[in-house]
Amino acid sequence: MTKLFGVLCVSVTALSTAALADEFKPAVVYDVAGIADKSFNQSVYEATKKFTKETGIKVHNQETTNQSQFEQFHHDLAAKGFNPIIGVGFAEADAVKKASTEFPKTKFAIIDMVVDTPNTESIVFKEQEGSFLVGILAALKSKTGTVGFVGGMDIPLIRRFECGYALGAKFANPNIKVLMNMTGTTPAAWSDPVKGGELAKSQMEQGADVIYAAAGGTGTGVLQAAADAGKFAIGVDSDQNYLQPGHILTSMVKHVDLAALKVFNDAKNGTWKPGISVLGVAQGGVEPAFDQYNEKLVTPAMRAKVKEAKEAIVSGKIQVHDYMADNACPA
Amino acid sequence: MFGIVDTLLFHSTVSAVTPILLAALAGLLCERAGIFTIAQEGLMLASAFAAVAGSWFLGGAEVGVAVAVLAGVAMAGILAGGGVWLGGDTIVLGIGINLLADGLSTFLLRQLFDQQGVFNDPALEGLNPIRLPGIERLPGIGPVLSDHSWIDYLSWLLVALATLFLFRTPWGLRLRGVGEQPDAAATLGVSVRRYRTLAVLASGALCGLAGAQLSLGSVTLFAEGMSAGRGWIAVVAVMLGRAHPLGVLGASLLFGLTDAIGLRLQGLGLPNQLTDAAPYVITLIALILAVRRRPVA
Numbered sequence: 001m002t003k004l005f006g007v008l009c010v011s012v013t014a015l016s017t018a019a020l021a022d023e024f025k026p027a028v029v030y031d032v033a034g035i036a037d038k039s040f041n042q043s044v045y046e047a048t049k050k051f052t053k054e055t056g057i058k059v060h061n062q063e064t065t066n067q068s069q070f071e072q073f074h075h076d077l078a079a080k081g082f083n084p085i086i087g088v089g090f091a092e093a094d095a096v097k098k099a100s101t102e103f104p105k106t107k108f109a110i111i112d113m114v115v116d117t118p119n120t121e122s123i124v125f126k127e128q129e130g131s132f133l134v135g136i137l138a139a140l141k142s143k144t145g146t147v148g149f150v151g152g153m154d155i156p157l158i159r160r161f162e163c164g165y166a167l168g169a170k171f172a173n174p175n176i177k178v179l180m181n182m183t184g185t186t187p188a189a190w191s192d193p194v195k196g197g198e199l200a201k202s203q204m205e206q207g208a209d210v211i212y213a214a215a216g217g218t219g220t221g222v223l224q225a226a227a228d229a230g231k232f233a234i235g236v237d238s239d240q241n242y243l244q245p246g247h248i249l250t251s252m253v254k255h256v257d258l259a260a261l262k263v264f265n266d267a268k269n270g271t272w273k274p275g276i277s278v279l280g281v282a283q284g285g286v287e288p289a290f291d292q293y294n295e296k297l298v299t300p301a302m303r304a305k306v307k308e309a310k311e312a313i314v315s316g317k318i319q320v321h322d323y324m325a326d327n328a329c330p331a
Numbered sequence: 332m333f334g335i336v337d338t339l340l341f342h343s344t345v346s347a348v349t350p351i352l353l354a355a356l357a358g359l360l361c362e363r364a365g366i367f368t369i370a371q372e373g374l375m376l377a378s379a380f381a382a383v384a385g386s387w388f389l390g391g392a393e394v395g396v397a398v399a400v401l402a403g404v405a406m407a408g409i410l411a412g413g414g415v416w417l418g419g420d421t422i423v424l425g426i427g428i429n430l431l432a433d434g435l436s437t438f439l440l441r442q443l444f445d446q447q448g449v450f451n452d453p454a455l456e457g458l459n460p461i462r463l464p465g466i467e468r469l470p471g472i473g474p475v476l477s478d479h480s481w482i483d484y485l486s487w488l489l490v491a492l493a494t495l496f497l498f499r500t501p502w503g504l505r506l507r508g509v510g511e512q513p514d515a516a517a518t519l520g521v522s523v524r525r526y527r528t529l530a531v532l533a534s535g536a537l538c539g540l541a542g543a544q545l546s547l548g549s550v551t552l553f554a555e556g557m558s559a560g561r562g563w564i565a566v567v568a569v570m571l572g573r574a575h576p577l578g579v580l581g582a583s584l585l586f587g588l589t590d591a592i593g594l595r596l597q598g599l600g601l602p603n604q605l606t607d608a609a610p611y612v613i614t615l616i617a618l619i620l621a622v623r624r625r626p627v628a
Contacts, residue, residue, distance in 0.1 A: 034447035154603040181597055185607045192559040193449070194350075197550045202343050202594060220449045221550045244453065 026051075026264050027060035027082035029073045031089040033216070034063060039237040040256055044088050044111075047257035051264045059264070070095035078103040084267040086260055087111065090157070096120060107272055109263045111256055112157070114276055122276045123259045127157070128164030129313055130252045130286030131212070132320045133306050134234050135168020137250055137288060138210040139176045140302045141232060146177040148208035150199045150222045152215035153189040154182040156324045161214040161236070161252070163323040166331035171318075172305065178331070179203045183218050193221025200225035200233070210234065210249055223248060232297070241293035249297050250288040258284065282314045340591050341475040346549060348587035349483045350375065350558075353541035354565035355572065355579045356486075356493055357534035362574045363497060364530035365510035369425035370410055371538055372562025373432030378403040378542025380436040383450060383553040384443060392456045392547050396482070399546075400539035406432065407535025415527045429562075437555050449554045457551030458482065458544075480548040482540055489537070493576040506530060538562075571618060582617075589613045 028048055031037075035045040048059040060082055062073050070087070074095045077085050084107035087096045093113040100108040100117040107119055114122040138147040149165055151158040166178045181199045183189035196218035200211050204226070211226050212234040213219035219236060220243070226233035227247035235241065235251035242248075259279060266272035279285020288306060290298060312318040323329050354371040361368040378399040385398025409428055413419040444450045458480040467477040497503040508516040509526040517523050545561075546553050564586055571585075572578030593606040 036445070036447040038449065181594055182603045185604050188556070188559050191448075191554055191556050193552055193554045193557060194545055194549045195559065198343055198347055199594060202340075202591070205343070217449050217554045220451055220552055220554065224451065224550050224552060243451070 023081075024057055024268055025060065025082045026057065026084055026086075026267065027062060027077045028086045028088060028260070029062045029070065029077065029092060029095075030064060031091055032064050032067060035061065037217075038240065038243070039216070040111075040254070041088055043238045043255075043257040044086070044260045047260040048264075050257075051261055055268070057268070067091055071098060074099035074108075075102065078106045083107055084109060084263055084272065086263055088256070089113075107263075107267050107274075109260075111259060117274075119274055121263060121272065121274050123256075123263075124276065124278055125254045125285050126278060126280030126320070126322070127161050127252070127254065127286060128167075128320045128322050129281040130254065130288070131161045131164030131214075132168035132171070132313070132318075133281070133286075133309060134212060134250055134252045134288050135165040135170075136172040136306055136309055137298065137302055138165070138212060138232075138234060139169040139172035140299075140305060141249055141297070142173075142176065142208075142210050144207045144209045145173070145175060146179065146207035146209065148179040148200070148203035148211035149181070150196060150203070150211060150213045150215055150219070151180070151182040152184075152218050153187060154185050156327060158182065158214055159327075159329065160323040161212075163329035163331055164320050165212050166329065167320060168309070170331055171309070177207070179206055179208050183215055190216035190218060192218050193224070196221030197225040201229070204229050204231055212236070212252070214252075235289075239289040239291060241289055241291055245293045246297070248294060250290065250294055253287055253289045255279065255285050255287075280313070281310055340595065341588075342478070344584070344587040344591045345475060346479055346483055347590065348583050349479075349486045349544050349548070350541040350561050351565050351568060351586060352486050352580060352583040353482075353489070353537050353544070354562050355568035355583055356489055356576065357537035357541070358565055358569040359493070359572070359574050359576065359579050360506075360530045360534045360537070362569055363510045364506055364527045365513060366410075366414060366421055366527055366531060368410060368421055368531070368534065369563075369566050370407070370428040371534075371541075371565045372558050372560070373425075373429035374403050374406050374535055374538035375542040375545065375562050376429075376436055376556065376558040377406050377432040378539040379546035379557055380439065380542075380553050381539075382543035382546045383455065384439070386456050386547060387444075387452075390456075392458045395456070395547050396458070396540070396543040399543035400536045403535040403537070403539025403542065404532050405535070407531050407538070410535075411528045411531040415524050415531065433556065436553075440553065440555065447555075449552060451552030455551050457547045480544065482544040482548055485540070486544075490576045490580045497576070541565075567614065571614065571621065573621075585613065585617060586610055 030041045033041050035041050070092045078099050087110045090113035093115050096108050096110045097115045100120045104119055109121040111123045147169055149162050162180055169176045169178050183195055200222040210232045213222035214236045223233040223244050227244035232249040234249050237254050239253050240251045321330055354375055381402030382395040382399035386392050386395030410424050413424045414421040440446055460478045463477040467473050505521045506526050509523050513523045568579055568582040571582040589610040593609040596606045
């Protein structure tokens with residue numbers, strides 16, 4: 001009897017292991033901002049829901065509360081047989097690098113950062129191109145001839161947004177004045193909406209009437225201050241137009257949702273490839289958001305100008321300078 | 332002066348200073364009662380959340396402020412109970428309160444609002460700026476002083492009231508006595524514990540106002556960790572201002588002004604790291620000058 005039970009146990013275990021190996025088990029490890037951050041993480045989360053709806057395959061959504069958990073979760077998920085695993089955001093780069101080295105058969109993807117291991121797809125965006133397009137809109141909307149930019153933490157990635165924006169504004173109006181502020185030099189700069197609001201107010205006092213916020217949670221203070229003053233703001237990462245209806249001129253959307261979906265589908269269909277995927281205007285990775293909340297704010301002439309610039313970028317006639325290429329901005 | 336200093340600069344300085352000033356007054360009250368507290372950061376954060384929750388669920392910014400003050404007092408109750416009555420270490424209690432406020436506000440944001448990171452909604456009612464019709468027209472200082480929330484105005488009034496209370500009333504004298512010579516005060520029949528408890532609870536109320544100003548005055552939203560180090564600056568302001576209300580006011584204004592100037596300097600193309608450091612460099616210089624003037628005891 002005991003023997004029989006033992007045999008049964010073994011066969012059950014063998015069966016379940018076989019089932020595990022065949023199963024397609026995608027997972028996402030979110031950044032600490034969480035799946036309802038009205039931005040990056042939320043876009044990916046929506047993408048996972050869409051994927052599950054379309055394919056019936058469950059996606060494991062791993063939330064984190066602390067950066068120190070990244071390594072543990074990537075490791076544990078890979079050990080449990082999850083594959084592919086997406087890390088949302090540059091903060092997870094080290095964790096992805098370690099886990100992808102340790103589990104060479106698991107497919108990893110990281111968004112917004114390059115991790116150079118043979119089984120990792122690094123998805124990066126040409127933020128300068130999207131920012132260039134919203135810069136055009138800002139310059140065309142401004143009545144004062146002054147527009148503003150509020151960045152979060154002063155890192156090259158945010159300078160890339162800033163530089164593209166300034167170039168776009170000057171492309172549309174060579175005489176435009178672009179005010180620029182960074183909230184701080186520590187990670188606290190991502191979550192200080194009070195300071196964001198103060199920066200926006202100070203820029204508006206200096207004449208700015210359109211302000212682009214690329215500052216995470218700090219940006220919500222910028223959007224609100226602009227709306228309170230009857231001026232305009234530009235959102236970032238996901239479509240934030242609905243946050244202050246009538247006052248958000250547009251949002252510079254990074255389609256992380258499409259990027260995540262592509263990773264899942266490619267992995268499922270066996271077409272997934274490691275390496276660097278760069279998503280710019282041409283790939284539909286970055287673009288200004290137009291929806292019912294800002295349709296009255298954007299005139300047909302403004303739209304036409306954006307379309308023209310978009311085509312010029314796709315054809316290569318306009319090449320938007322990348323701040324991170326040489327750590328300098330010609331604007 | 333290079334277009335850096337103008338009335339608008341001072342206007343934004345004044346509203347940026349309020350939360351720091353209120354939290355510093357809170358620290359000052361405790362300091363004078365002989366309790367060294369570092370809980371301002373947490374008290375402010377918890378109150379900022381309570382203010383938004385109060386305004387949203389109970390209706391109205393003023394109700395929100397009241398809820399924030401109550402929350403500040405309740406959280407300060409931990410410090411009063413543990414530090415004054417049970418003889419716990421106030422630094423440890425302060426760290427505990429700061430951690431608790433951080434976790435609790437994040438947790439409740441998810442439970443009550445089903446949101447993460449930030450809660451904002453156009454329907455959330457905030458404090459409206461109040462114009463001072465007469466003063467507004469004064470040349471120079473008019474535009475600086477007008478157009479602030481009532482908590483801003485109250486904070487200036489509280490500086491005067493705190494000065495009068497500490498140095499012109501018998502209760503203020505006893506409070507200082509409790510802080511400086513608790514044994515002597517006790518011998519004279521002053522209840523040390525009662526004075527300390529009241530001082531800590533009052534500091535909770537002040538931090539409550541500071542938190543409400545952050546989430547309903549400066550902006551109308553709650554974001555996780557939105558106190559963003561202002562409570563710690565307040566701790567330093569108490570030291571720099573030598574626990575005197577006017578000194579604390581001066582220290583807070585110094586922080587606010589250097590911060591605002593730092594931001595303006597960014598516009599002139601100075602490196603961000605340098606302008607970011609400006610408030611701290613100036614504080615160090617002020618600290619050194621302040622110490623030099625005081626004879627070594």
